Amino acid sequence: MRALVQRVSRARVTVDRGRTAVGDIGPGLCVLVGVTHDDTPARAVKLADRIWNLRIMDDDNGVMNCSVADTTRAVLLVSQFTLYGDTSRGRRPSWLAAAPPEVAEPLVEAVGDELRRLGAEVASGRFRAEMAVELVNDGPVTILLEV
Numbered sequence: 035m036r037a038l039v040q041r042v043s044r045a046r047v048t049v050d051r052g053r054t055a056v057g058d059i060g061p062g063l064c065v066l067v068g069v070t071h072d073d074t075p076a077r078a079v080k081l082a083d084r085i086w087n088l089r090i091m092d093d094d095n096g097v098m099n100c101s102v103a104d105t106t107r108a109v110l111l112v113s114q115f116t117l118y119g120d121t122s123r124g125r126r127p128s129w130l131a132a133a134p135p136e137v138a139e140p141l142v143e144a145v146g147d148e149l150r151r152l153g154a155e156v157a158s159g160r161f162r163a164e165m166a167v168e169l170v171n172d173g174p175v176t177i178l179l180e181v
Contacts, residue, residue, distance in 0.1 A: 035067065035068065035069055035070070035073045035077050035078065035081045035141065035145075035180070035181050036067070036068040036070075036117045036118065036178065036179065036180050037065050037066065037067050037068075037081055037084075037085060037117075037145075037178070037179040037180075038065070038066040038114070038117060038176065038177075038178055038179075039063055039064075039065050039085060039088060039090070039176070039177045039178075039179060040063065040064045040065075040066075040169060040171050040174070040175065040176045040177075041062075041063060041090050041091065041171065041172045041173055041174075041175035041176075042059070042061065042062060042063065042064045042110075042169045042170055042171060042172055043060070043061050043170045043172045044058075044059065044060050044061070044169065044170050045057075045058075045059050045062075045064040045110045045167065045168065045169035045170070046058040046059070046110070046157075046167075046168050046169075047110065047112055047157075047158075047159040047160075047165050047166065047167045047168075048165065048166045048168075049159075049160050049163045049164065049165055049166075051164075051166075052166050056157075056158070056159060056160050056163075056165075057110050057111075057112070057157035057158050057159055058110075058157055059106075059108040059109070059110045059155075059157050060106065060108060061105075061106045061108065061172070062102055062105075062106045062107070062108025062109055062110065062155075063085065063088075063090075063102050063108070063109050063110070064109075064110045064112070064167070064169045065085055065109055065110065065111050065112070066112050066113075066114035066117060066167075067081070067111060067112070067113055067114060067117075067142050067145055068113075068114050068115060068116070068117025068118045068132065069113075069115070069118075069132070069133040069137065069138035069141045069142060070118050070131050070132065070133055071131070071133050071137070073133060073137075073141055074141075075140075075141065075144050077141075077181050078141045078142075078144035078145045078148065079144065079148045080181045081145055081179065081181045082144075082145045082146075082148035082149045082152065083148070083152070084179050084181065085102070085109065085145075085149065085179065086101060086102060086103050086149060086152045086153075086154060087101045087103060088101055088102070088177065088179070089101050090175050090177060091104065091105040091106070098175070102154065103152065103153065103154075107153060107154050107155050108154070108155050108157075109149055109154045109155070109156050109157070110156075110157045110158070110159075110169075111142070111145060111146050111149070111156055111157070111158045111159070112158065112159040112165065112167055113138060113139070113142045113159060113161050115129060115132040115133075115138065116129070116132075117132075118131040118132040118133075119131075119132075135161065135162055138161075139161045139162075142161065146158055
């Protein structure tokens with residue numbers, strides 16, 4: 035599993051060409067999650083733990099010493115199969131490494147469930163929908179996690 039984690043001052047995801055907001059947070063983390071063929075529920079739990087405890091939030095001195103668990107507890111979780119795009123050949127990415135939706139959806143949901151179990155306030159996108167993700171990257175801080 036891969037997660038692109040962005041520290042944000044706000045983020046939201048809409049569907050229906052921007053008409054319907056399905057997830058919205060203030061300060062916290064916007065997390066794009068990609069799933070590949072051999073990912074497991076155990077990896078989903080491990081990824082959630084890494085996201086929850088990743089120390090990229092500022093402390094009172096403006097130093098990245100805190101995690102979202104220590105601060106806002108807000109996470110916007112969005113499924114993103116393109117994180118497994120292979121651009122090593124040609125001009126068009128190959129999506130073969132991305133898990134099919136019926137495999138990916140329960141694993142992305144497992145990440146969200148584990149984050150909630152840990153204490154996060156999780157907002158999310160809508161699986162298999164055309165989504166628009168709006169965010170203000172705070173810092174900017176963007177980290178790629180892989181488990």
